Amino acid sequence: MGTYSSDDDMPLARPNGSLSIGNWLIAASILVSSSKKSRAEDIASDKSGPKKGSGMAGLSIRNGPVENGEMDLDSPSTNGSKRKSRVSIAQINYKDESESDGEPLAKRQRSKKIRESDSDDEPMVKARGNKLPPSHKETALPESSSDEQPLGVKLAKKKADIEKKAEKDIKVIRAKEAKAKAKAKATPKKAVKNESDDDLPLASSNKKRQSNGSAAKRKSTGLKKEESDSDAPISKKSKPPAAAAKGKKATPAKDTKDSKKGKSKEASEDDEEEFEWWNAPKREDDSIKWQNLEHNGVLFAPEYEPLPKHVKMYYDGQPVTLSLEAEEVATFWVAMMTAASTHHLDNPIFRKNFFADFSDFIKKYGAKDAKGNKIDIKSLERCDFSKMQEYWAAKNEAKKSMTKEEKAAAKAEKDALEAPYLHCTWDGRKQKVGNFRVEPPSLFRGRGEHPKTGKVKTRVLPEQITINIGKGAKVPTPPAGHKWKAVQHDQKATWLAMWQENINGAYKYVMLGAASDVKGQSDFKKFEKARELKKYIDKIRRDYTKDLKSEIMADRQRATAMYLIDKLALRAGNEKDTENEADTVGCCSLKYEHISLQPPDQVTFDFLGKDSIRYNETARVDPQVFKNLKLFKKPPKTDGDDLFDRLNTSQLNKHLNSYMPGLTAKVFRTYNASHTMSELLKQLGSDPRSRGTIAEKVKLYNDCNRKVAILCNHKRTVGAGHEQQMQKLGDRIKGLRYQKWRTKKMILDVEPTQKKKKGAAYFERDEDLDDEWIKEHQQFLIDEQRTKITKKFEKDNEKLTANKERPMPEKELKERLQAIKELEAKFKKENKTGKVEAEGRGPTVEKLLVAIDKIDERIRVLETQAEDRDGNKEVALSTSKIVSLINTPVGAANTEDANNRPQNYIDPRLTVVFSKKFDVPIEKFFSKTLRDKFRWAIKSVEDAEDWEF
DNA sequence: CTGGGTACTTAGTAATCCTAGC
DNA sequence: GCTAGGATTACTAAGTACCCAG
Numbered sequence: 001m002g003t004y005s006s007d008d009d010m011p012l013a014r015p016n017g018s019l020s021i022g023n024w025l026i027a028a029s030i031l032v033s034s035s036k037k038s039r040a041e042d043i044a045s046d047k048s049g050p051k052k053g054s055g056m057a058g059l060s061i062r063n064g065p066v067e068n069g070e071m072d073l074d075s076p077s078t079n080g081s082k083r084k085s086r087v088s089i090a091q092i093n094y095k096d097e098s099e100s101d102g103e104p105l106a107k108r109q110r111s112k113k114i115r116e117s118d119s120d121d122e123p124m125v126k127a128r129g130n131k132l133p134p135s136h137k138e139t140a141l142p143e144s145s146s147d148e149q150p151l152g153v154k155l156a157k158k159k160a161d162i163e164k165k166a167e168k169d170i171k172v173i174r175a176k177e178a179k180a181k182a183k184a185k186a187t188p189k190k191a192v193k194n195e196s197d198d199d200l201p202l203a204s205s206n207k208k209r210q211s212n213g214s215a216a217k218r219k220s221t222g223l224k225k226e227e228s229d230s231d232a233p234i235s236k237k238s239k240p241p242a243a244a245a246k247g248k249k250a251t252p253a254k255d256t257k258d259s260k261k262g263k264s265k266e267a268s269e270d271d272e273e274e275f276e277w278w279n280a281p282k283r284e285d286d287s288i289k290w291q292n293l294e295h296n297g298v299l300f301a302p303e304y305e306p307l308p309k310h311v312k313m314y315y316d317g318q319p320v321t322l323s324l325e326a327e328e329v330a331t332f333w334v335a336m337m338t339a340a341s342t343h344h345l346d347n348p349i350f351r352k353n354f355f356a357d358f359s360d361f362i363k364k365y366g367a368k369d370a371k372g373n374k375i376d377i378k379s380l381e382r383c384d385f386s387k388m389q390e391y392w393a394a395k396n397e398a399k400k401s402m403t404k405e406e407k408a409a410a411k412a413e414k415d416a417l418e419a420p421y422l423h424c425t426w427d428g429r430k431q432k433v434g435n436f437r438v439e440p441p442s443l444f445r446g447r448g449e450h451p452k453t454g455k456v457k458t459r460v461l462p463e464q465i466t467i468n469i470g471k472g473a474k475v476p477t478p479p480a481g482h483k484w485k486a487v488q489h490d491q492k493a494t495w496l497a498m499w500q501e502n503i504n505g506a507y508k509y510v511m512l513g514a515a516s517d518v519k520g521q522s523d524f525k526k527f528e529k530a531r532e533l534k535k536y537i538d539k540i541r542r543d544y545t546k547d548l549k550s551e552i553m554a555d556r557q558r559a560t561a562m563y564l565i566d567k568l569a570l571r572a573g574n575e576k577d578t579e580n581e582a583d584t585v586g587c588c589s590l591k592y593e594h595i596s597l598q599p600p601d602q603v604t605f606d607f608l609g610k611d612s613i614r615y616n617e618t619a620r621v622d623p624q625v626f627k628n629l630k631l632f633k634k635p636p637k638t639d640g641d642d643l644f645d646r647l648n649t650s651q652l653n654k655h656l657n658s659y660m661p662g663l664t665a666k667v668f669r670t671y672n673a674s675h676t677m678s679e680l681l682k683q684l685g686s687d688p689r690s691r692g693t694i695a696e697k698v699k700l701y702n703d704c705n706r707k708v709a710i711l712c713n714h715k716r717t718v719g720a721g722h723e724q725q726m727q728k729l730g731d732r733i734k735g736l737r738y739q740k741w742r743t744k745k746m747i748l749d750v751e752p753t754q755k756k757k758k759g760a761a762y763f764e765r766d767e768d769l770d771d772e773w774i775k776e777h778q779q780f781l782i783d784e785q786r787t788k789i790t791k792k793f794e795k796d797n798e799k800l801t802a803n804k805e806r807p808m809p810e811k812e813l814k815e816r817l818q819a820i821k822e823l824e825a826k827f828k829k830e831n832k833t834g835k836v837e838a839e840g841r842g843p844t845v846e847k848l849l850v851a852i853d854k855i856d857e858r859i860r861v862l863e864t865q866a867e868d869r870d871g872n873k874e875v876a877l878s879t880s881k882i883v884s885l886i887n888t889p890v891g892a893a894n895t896e897d898a899n900n901r902p903q904n905y906i907d908p909r910l911t912v913v914f915s916k917k918f919d920v921p922i923e924k925f926f927s928k929t930l931r932d933k934f935r936w937a938i939k940s941v942e943d944a945e946d947w948e949f
Numbered sequence: 950c951t952g953g954g955t956a957c958t959t960a961g962t963a964a965t966c967c968t969a970g971c
Numbered sequence: 972g973c974t975a976g977g978a979t980t981a982c983t984a985a986g987t988a989c990c991c992a993g
Contacts (some may be wrong), residue, residue, distance in 0.1 A: 439983070447961075447984065493956070507955065508985080522957080571959095574987060586986080610986055611961055650950090653988070666958085666987060904959055927979060951993090957987065966979070971972105 041903070165679065167538040275429050277517050278524060278940045288491045289518065293469055295424035295433065295496045296508055297476030298416070301440030301459065311391045314384040315377055323365035329456055332443045334388045338396070344445060350454030354443060355380040357456040422498060424512070430512035433496065442607045444503045447613020448582040455503050464499045494518050504580060515932040524936055527907040529662050530670035531949055536660045537671070541566065548624040554646040558655060560628045561587050561644055565668050568619060571610060572649045572665035584608045587665070588645040588652060592633055601626045673708050678949035680704040681914050685809050690918055697920045701911075708906060733859060734769070735777055740855045741765050745836035747848045754845060771831070779826040782820060789816050804916035903930070907949050908937035917945050 004136040039473050123347060304328065312319040313330050322330060331352060336345055362377050369375045377383065402410065421436035439462045446453035462482035469475060471489045478484050485499075495509040512518055540562070547559030564570050573586025583593065585607050594607040604618040604628065621629075632643050649665065656663040681704055689696045744763050748753050766949050793816060797807040830836050842849070908926070912934075915922045926934060 435982075495956075509956070511957080572987060611984075649987075664988065929980070964981070
């Protein structure tokens with residue numbers, strides 16, 4: 001309800017008015033209609049180009065003043081411009097209701113002059129003057145009737161609370177910090193686990209000094225963890241002065257515990273010792289990534305193996321002999337026919353692009369008919385790849401049915417081939433390489449409505465590959481007869497090899513695997529940065545809340561965008577090349593048509609975001625945000641125009657950077673996800689279930705995880721697949737109940753007197769088992785049996801063939817299928833007479849009763865399972881409600897579930913701490929690879945139950 | 950700025966592995 | 972043993988961010 005309503009803004013008095021209310025999440029109402037649209041429709045509608053209002057089109061006024069009537073004749077009149085384009089409309093009357101509020105927007109318009117100038121970034125700082133916000137009452141959400149509210153709303157409230165708390169917490173932290181600092185001045189610090197280089201100059205600049213968080217905390221009395229960066233602990237251990245820079249000398253010094261083998265891990269290569277960089281001193285200059293780098297280059301895709309002569313494509317029914325090159329392209333197409341997902345092949349754009357490229361190959365390399373005459377391939381529809389496909393399928397089949405030994409041999413061969421590329425040596429340490437394989441040629445599968453989807457991604461030659469390697473290292477030998485495009489020794493780059501792909505000219509890099517030190521370090525850095533944001537978030541929020549009313553349009557837009565990014569976890573929204581990429585947006589690139597406003601304070605977003613995933617949600621926003629959005633949509637703006645015509649991601653990030661070095665829009669996602677998770681986990685302490693079984697605890701954790709996922713609208717949910725599964729489960733249960741009923745009837749068949757004994761009711765059929773359903777179910781059972789028998793038959797035959805025996809004739813199959821006929825007849829009879837003949841040998845009432853018990857048991861099991869899922873469904877459902885059914889593309893797998901959640905945003909140390917604190921093995925949360933990837937997190941807070949985000 | 954170029958993270962989906970339940 | 976379906980991994984597309992020259 002009226003959550004935010006009134007307090008709106010009394011401008012001066014409460015500068016931040018209602019802002020901190022965070023409904024990160026969105027409230028409820030979803031536009032049913034939109035959520036129902038099919039994906040295709042969405043896309044179609046999204047497509048609708050901008051309608052250009054009369055002559056005024058894209059005037060590029062991006063941050064500049066606009067005079068009325070001025071029009072830029074050059075600018076394109078549509079925003080279909082090719083490159084990264086953003087078109088804004090000319091003269092918009094920005095006067096508006098800047099600050100005010102309560103009144104109807106319409107009438108407000110007092111013309112305040114708003115300078116349109118761009119210059120204004122400044123205000124921020126000075127904005128500061130105001131009094132602090134009355135922190136909470138205003139932030140609190142009215143509790144009221146929330147009961148019925150959708151999960152999202154409740155979560156929103158939670159988020160609001162968390163935000164509030166964040167503000168408070170930070171004050172505490174600051175106070176502590178201040179104290180500590182003061183103390184530090186006076187006395188040297190106590191030892192800290194790693195010697196942080198804090199005292200190092202740290203360059204005045206804003207070098208990113210990420211606090212070395214993890215360290216300090218536990219020992220410090222303060223406990224509250226904060227990164228002490230400010231002062232340098234003089235660790236007890238050796239101090240690593242400049243050494244750090246060198247990377248190599250890692251410090252042996254770890255404190256107490258894990259000083260496993262104490263030798264210093266030198267750069268010496270064979271040292272298998274694990275390098276615990278998280279215990280090593282920070283380097284002051286991390287732009288140099290390595291001193292020495294050795295690796296064996298890349299593994300190329302295998303050569304194309306031509307099809308046997310008799311396997312051909314047919315055109316208009318005639319066999320075609322394709323040139324090798326063209327044949328290979330055809331196989332790319334064929335390869336996609338087999339997969340369960342034909343959907344690409346049905347996509348008209350995909351077909352068109354494929355065919356255009358295929359034709360080119362044919363033109364260039366040729367295709368002949370049976371007589372050897374050159375032929376023209378004019379249409380994809382007339383191409384018949386079925387023979388090729390059969391061959392392909394057979395080959396796959398053969399592979400599958402290899403014997404164990406054969407499979408093992410194949411694997412051994414493959415391993416041997418890969419072995420040299422698996423690892424590299426990075427400053428003397430062996431590190432796993434991530435994608436050492438050069439991407440093989442194939443058809444480009446651009447997502448969403450990508451204009452180039454279906455085009456041929458060509459084979460990459462050594463001549464296109466640049467190698468990055470240490471100066472002293474041996475340069476990998478390119479395949480015989482070839483050479484590398486270039487070999488460089490860039491110590492600031494972390495990639496080992498690079499090339500550009502032919503479709504979009506995108507760069508492809510061979511980098512280290514997720515479990516490597518460099519990747520771990522940057523992950524660590526990412527989370528430390530997010531933790532650091534904690535210290536600034538309150539001010540940032542206060543400022544943008546204030547700027548929501550700025551008279552400077554650019555500032556107001558920026559503040560509004562920040563609000564959305566912070567509360568709704570929108571992505572930054574860089575500009576994109578509208579012509580050669582799918583048309584998707586993020587915050588800064590939202591367009592007029594992507595939001596619609598429902599007074600008094602609801603905004604519905606409907607756009608395609610990253611990966612063309614639809615974001616369709618309705619959120620309740622701060623009234624000022626609502627007003628701003630309305631203002632930003634004011635005529636003459638119309639479809640196709642940028643909502644934030646005076647803002648782009650660089651400006652936004654530049655502004656953010658002024659608060660904290662290294663702060664960018666994406667940090668908000670990390671911060672909000674991790675921080676929220678942290679708070680949720682904390683609250684778990686008071687939940688009795690947190691003292692329950694492992695399974696219960698895991699579930700609790702997963703629930704938190706799930707909430708965060710929802711809050712961030714991170715991973716999407718459910719989808720048709722899930723629903724279907726539920727359905728299936730339900731049907732299985734129903735089927736069992738049907739069998740139970742049949743079994744009961746059998747009792748009557750054996751001993752009619754039981755009817756009296758047990759009472760007629762006992763033999764009644766469940767109500768929902770109506771005739772129609774039963775018929776259907778019977779059919780299902782019959783079909784199931786049939787396929788089973790057929791399959792078995794085929795299998796048996798295969799075995800016989802393999803043993804060189806003669807296969808059974810079709811007749812045998814027929815005979816076996818006879819059983820189906822009987823089954824059919826039996827059902828028919830049952831349906832007619834309402835009786836069921838007892839099955840099995842020597843059926844007795846006792847035996848039947850036992851059977852019934854067994855069925856009951858199974859029903860119970862399934863029901864529990866269903867309930868389990870129901871719990872999930874609860875979330876899933878709500879999620880889908882909140883998220884408003886992001887349509888899952890057909891056939892799309894249903895991702896999101898307890899496991900693969902916001903893995904990229906939640907600090908793994910939170911999970912580790914939870915695991916320790918509640919005594920749940922970490923394996924329950926992280927799979928093997930994840931444990932490897934998060935080794936740093938696991939080890940660094942191993943004995944620090946009190947580590948906090 | 951702007952636009953091109955580059956490096957690196959995030960994320961959907963396909964392929965493969967694994968396991969519970971016949 | 973076999974298989975369906977969930978879990979995990981592999982692959983690579985699609986973002987973000989930042990730098991620099993004009």
